[in-house]
Amino acid sequence: xxxxxxxxxxxxxxxxxxxxxxxxxxxxxxxxxxxxxxxxxxxxxxxxxxxxxxxxxxxxxxxxxxxxxxxxxxxxxxxxxxxxxxxxxxxxxxxxxxxxxxxxxxxxxxxxxxxxxxxxxxxxxxxxxxxxxxxxxxxxxxxxxxxxxxxxxxxxxxxxxxxxxxxxxxxxxxxxxxxxxxxxxxxxxxxxxxxxxxxxxxxxxxxxxxxxxxxxxxxxxxxxxxxxxxxxxxxxxxxxxxxxxxxxxxxxxxxxxxxxxxxx
Amino acid sequence: xxxxxxxxxxxxxxxxxxxxxxxxxxxxxxxxxxxxxxxxxxxxxxxxxxxxxxxxxxxxxxxxxxxxxxxxxxxxxxxxxxxxxxxxxxxxxxxxxxxxxxxxxxxxxxxxxxxxxxxxxxxxxxxxxxxxxxxxxxxxxxxxxxxxxxxxxxxxxxxxxxxxxxxxxxxxxxxxxxxxxxxxxxxxxxxxxxxxxxxxxxxxxxxxxxxxxxxxxxxxxxxxxxxxxxxxxxxxxxxxxxxxxxxxxxxxxxxxxxxxxxxxxxxxxxxxxxxxxxxxxxxxxxxxxxxxxxxxxxxxxxxxxxxxxxxxxxxxxxxxxxxxxxxxxxxxxxxxxxxxxxxxxxxxxxxxxxxxxxxxxxxxxxxxxxxxxxxxxxxxxxxxxxxxxxxxxxxxxxxxxxxxxxxxxxxxxxxxxx
Amino acid sequence: xxxxxxxxxxxxxxxxxxxxxxxxxxxxxxxxxxxxxxxxxxxxxxxxxxxxxxxxxxxxxxxxxxxxxxxxxxxxxxxxxxxxxxxxxxxxxxxxxxxxxxxxxxxxxxxxxxxxxxxxxxxxxxxxxxxxxxxxxxxxxxxxxxxxxxxxxxxxxxxxxxxxxxxxxxxxxxxxxxxxxxxxxxxxxxxxxxxxxxxxxxxxxxxxxxxxxxxxxxxxxxxxxxxxxxxx
Numbered sequence: 001x002x003x004x005x006x007x008x009x010x011x012x013x014x015x016x017x018x019x020x021x022x023x024x025x026x027x028x029x030x031x032x033x034x035x036x037x038x039x040x041x042x043x044x045x046x047x048x049x050x051x052x053x054x055x056x057x058x059x060x061x062x063x064x065x066x067x068x069x070x071x072x073x074x075x076x077x078x079x080x081x082x083x084x085x086x087x088x089x090x091x092x093x094x095x096x097x098x099x100x101x102x103x104x105x106x107x108x109x110x111x112x113x114x115x116x117x118x119x120x121x122x123x124x125x126x127x128x129x130x131x132x133x134x135x136x137x138x139x140x141x142x143x144x145x146x147x148x149x150x151x152x153x154x155x156x157x158x159x160x161x162x163x164x165x166x167x168x169x170x171x172x173x174x175x176x177x178x179x180x181x182x183x184x185x186x187x188x189x190x191x192x193x194x195x196x197x198x199x200x201x202x203x204x205x206x207x208x209x210x211x212x213x214x215x216x217x218x219x220x221x222x223x224x225x226x227x228x229x230x231x232x233x234x235x236x237x238x239x240x241x242x243x244x245x246x247x248x249x250x251x252x253x254x255x256x257x258x259x260x261x262x263x264x
Numbered sequence: 265x266x267x268x269x270x271x272x273x274x275x276x277x278x279x280x281x282x283x284x285x286x287x288x289x290x291x292x293x294x295x296x297x298x299x300x301x302x303x304x305x306x307x308x309x310x311x312x313x314x315x316x317x318x319x320x321x322x323x324x325x326x327x328x329x330x331x332x333x334x335x336x337x338x339x340x341x342x343x344x345x346x347x348x349x350x351x352x353x354x355x356x357x358x359x360x361x362x363x364x365x366x367x368x369x370x371x372x373x374x375x376x377x378x379x380x381x382x383x384x385x386x387x388x389x390x391x392x393x394x395x396x397x398x399x400x401x402x403x404x405x406x407x408x409x410x411x412x413x414x415x416x417x418x419x420x421x422x423x424x425x426x427x428x429x430x431x432x433x434x435x436x437x438x439x440x441x442x443x444x445x446x447x448x449x450x451x452x453x454x455x456x457x458x459x460x461x462x463x464x465x466x467x468x469x470x471x472x473x474x475x476x477x478x479x480x481x482x483x484x485x486x487x488x489x490x491x492x493x494x495x496x497x498x499x500x501x502x503x504x505x506x507x508x509x510x511x512x513x514x515x516x517x518x519x520x521x522x523x524x525x526x527x528x529x530x531x532x533x534x535x536x537x538x539x540x541x542x543x544x545x546x547x548x549x550x551x552x553x554x555x556x557x558x559x560x561x562x563x564x565x566x567x568x569x570x571x572x573x574x575x576x577x578x579x580x581x582x583x584x585x586x587x588x589x590x591x592x593x594x595x596x597x598x599x600x601x602x603x604x605x606x607x608x609x610x611x612x613x614x615x616x617x618x619x620x621x622x623x624x625x626x627x628x629x630x631x632x633x634x635x636x637x638x639x640x641x642x643x644x645x646x647x648x649x650x651x652x653x654x655x656x657x658x659x660x661x662x663x664x665x666x667x668x669x670x671x672x673x674x675x676x677x678x679x680x681x682x
Numbered sequence: 683x684x685x686x687x688x689x690x691x692x693x694x695x696x697x698x699x700x701x702x703x704x705x706x707x708x709x710x711x712x713x714x715x716x717x718x719x720x721x722x723x724x725x726x727x728x729x730x731x732x733x734x735x736x737x738x739x740x741x742x743x744x745x746x747x748x749x750x751x752x753x754x755x756x757x758x759x760x761x762x763x764x765x766x767x768x769x770x771x772x773x774x775x776x777x778x779x780x781x782x783x784x785x786x787x788x789x790x791x792x793x794x795x796x797x798x799x800x801x802x803x804x805x806x807x808x809x810x811x812x813x814x815x816x817x818x819x820x821x822x823x824x825x826x827x828x829x830x831x832x833x834x835x836x837x838x839x840x841x842x843x844x845x846x847x848x849x850x851x852x853x854x855x856x857x858x859x860x861x862x863x864x865x866x867x868x869x870x871x872x873x874x875x876x877x878x879x880x881x882x883x884x885x886x887x888x889x890x891x892x893x894x895x896x897x898x899x900x901x902x903x904x905x906x907x908x909x910x911x912x913x914x
Contacts, residue, residue: 063572096571096572096573097574109584123573124574170569
């Protein structure tokens with residue numbers, strides 16, 4: 001019942017990424033079971049669920065970050081604009097540029113703020129001149145809501161910023177390569193409430209320009225920022241629906257127990 | 265529920281005693297640590313004082329004032345001959361040793377030339393080169409004293425030499441100058457004429473060969489093993505082998521060098537290239553181990569970040585991992601290089617113990633290195649070599665300090681840049 | 683229903699339910715007492731009902747405060763959220779029910795002892811049903827029982843029928859006896875108040891149904907609309 005009831009909740013936006021019957025194994029251990037889900041274009045999709053439910057694992061299959069784990073094996077089909085991202089025709093480096101990622105712990109490169117943002121465009125050859133690059137850096141930092149705070153100290157180290165600023169820098173860095181999808185793996189778990197609110201506001205502003213998938217432990221955050229919410233439990237997708245429905249009237253007992261704090 | 269425990273009395277005598285014991289243990293540990301530090305600092309101080317007191321005089325030279333009346337001497341030179349391109353040739357034909365000997369006899373009696381070093385005429389030559397007008401008048405030129413006079417002047421000599429020194433001092437004929445020759449000349453038989461430059465240059469060439477070979481190979485190996493190679497039985501085997509290699513006694517590397525580089529590859533004996541190759545074999549495992557640890561210490565979040573913006577694996581390594589690991593790799597490299605610099609045994613095996621009186625011109629020329637030079641001099645019979653040995657040790661230590669200084673500088677530079 | 687991992691949350695909800703049960707109980711009792719006072723023409727009891735309404739108002743304020751606290755501190759979700767919001771709305775409605783009881787009690791002194799209107803004898807029966815509906819709705823809330831809530835909604839029709847019948851009788855009576863028109867109007871208002879109590883109980887039941895199921899109750903057949911009928 002769980003897996004059939006959960007594919008796509010009358011999704012209105014065009015589908016950006018689609019997963020069909022995805023299974024992920026770490027060695028002999030199965031981390032994801034038969035997950036099928038559609039990620040809408042220009043929408044924020046939140047993955048929630050208890051620790052170890054596979055939501056982060058699943059997120060990392062969407063830009064093939066699991067490839068770096070030797071024992072990981074992915075079955076099933078995941079498409080980006082209809083292209084199978086696990087096919088041999090798909091270049092994984094390009095895929096990761098198109099599907100950007102923001103991590104749990106802010107991880108700016110230990111370089112200048114400018115370099116942090118310029119790095120992605122540089123390796124992909126997106127800027128033809130120094131002036132081009134300046135524009136890209138400014139635009140990306142503006143979109144990340146960080147420009148006003150750092151414009152006078154672009155040469156300072158990115159690691160000298162506060163945690164929240166670092167995370168926005170990381171988002172700016174992801175934006176700089178003009179991704180189509182941005183994956184966020186618990187982007188606020190290391191931040192204080194004010195910094196968290198700023199990131200959430202940023203996600204809200206970015207919505208509509210990118211398809212955003214966010215994994216979060218904080219249900220309130222999922223409720224605040226997302227249009228669609230998927231609840232994962234023990235490697236399966238239990239329920240996927242419009243966020244307001246999930247949080248006011250979940251269909252599945254397990255979802256309800258989790259979001260009302262009766263889990264475990 | 266079990267019954268409640270009684271409240272702890274934190275100020276009971278037992279507690280107080282426990283606190284006192286804890287404080288005593290802390291104090292004891294601190295004192296022992298302090299003692300260990302003092303002891304090791306004492307050893308180091310002892311070493312430095314011994315070396316400096318014995319060796320610093322090695323950088324000094326005792327000169328004897330030698331008056332020469334050039335117009336009256338049998339020198340066959342005109343000032344004009346010293347101005348042309350043939351000056352060296354003219355000086356070589358001028359029979360300066362004879363002039364010097366005659367001058368010494370004239371001033372210091374029949375055996376006057378024995379007070380002077382064999383190379384005294386060189387000082388006369390250099391003085392003439394500097395100021396050809398000397399040829400037209402009589403002049404007093406300071407020339408190096410013989411080894412026994414030198415020793416007696418600096419410290420204790422034989423009774424006879426001490427008497428001579430007393431006599432010369434009375435005349436005001438003795439003076440001490442900085443022995444520049446020690447830094448610019450090579451091995452020799454007369455302790456007043458030997459220099460460290462040949463060995464130093466040999467060491468520099470050997471180190472250059474070692475560094476050029478072991479650093480890139482070691483770093484590449486470390487990166488490949490850490491970032492690319494999967495974990496299987498083969499990589500485990502390689503890891504164990506490399507760790508064992510780092511612990512192999514150096515003499516065995518010397519034997520290997522002898523068998524492979526000299527006998528099989530027919531490379532020249534006692535050349536810097538062979539020494540460098542041998543030491544590279546020895547240094548590489550150290551660099552690999554240090555490199556792997558440094559690469560391992562780079563936080564995975566940086567790799568994720570780079571992969572996340574679409575960097576290829578090689579870009580991740582060269583743009584992010586390697587620069588971040590560099591300080592650690594450099595530290596390991598310097599430790600390895602310092603060990604190689606002080607290494608003697610394997611170099612003896614490949615013939616770098618020969619008497620080399622000219623500095624090597626290239627990596628294939630016969631050369632010796634500082635520690636071997638020290639070893640050779642310490643074996644010499646002549647007492648004049650004792651202070652030269654100490655002086656050579658000081659040069660070696662300064663060299664090591666300089667290397668470490670450069671390493672620290674590079675490390676800090678990398679760390680602040682990142 | 684499994685317990686919350688955070689036990690204090692369960693305690694809060696339990697306290698809230700107890701307060702609402704108490705408030706509901708007081709409202710039921712107020713209706714009861716008002717009707718008893720009416721049938722016995724007991725002005726003293728009527729006075730006590732009017733006085734008792736203050737306690738209901740205070741309970742309402744207390745519960746509202748508690749609900750705001752729970753929302754702020756516990757961030758309830760899903761059925762918890764629906765229940766808390768329902769509680770907030772229910773106390774408002776129960777307070778209105780208390781007001782109707784007070785209104786009935788206030789009219790008791792205005793109806794003469796001699797009065798022996800036939801509809802007067804109908805009022806206790808009507809009041810009984812209205813009271814049962816209130817009790818049923820609050821019981822359903824306490825038990826998150828959607829079936830019970832549906833039952834309450836069904837009962838509304840009986841109250842409406844009573845009211846329609848009393849309305850017709852009183853209109854006829856007033857036309858025949860214009861002298862008692864003031865007293866009759868009071869009786870009519872009492873009937874109207876009881877009918878409103880029934881409506882409010884139905885509202886509560888609807889909220890309970892939504893809180894329990896997350897869906898709105900099925901559209902049910904309504905009784906004939908009095909005023910439309912008159913127009914037609």
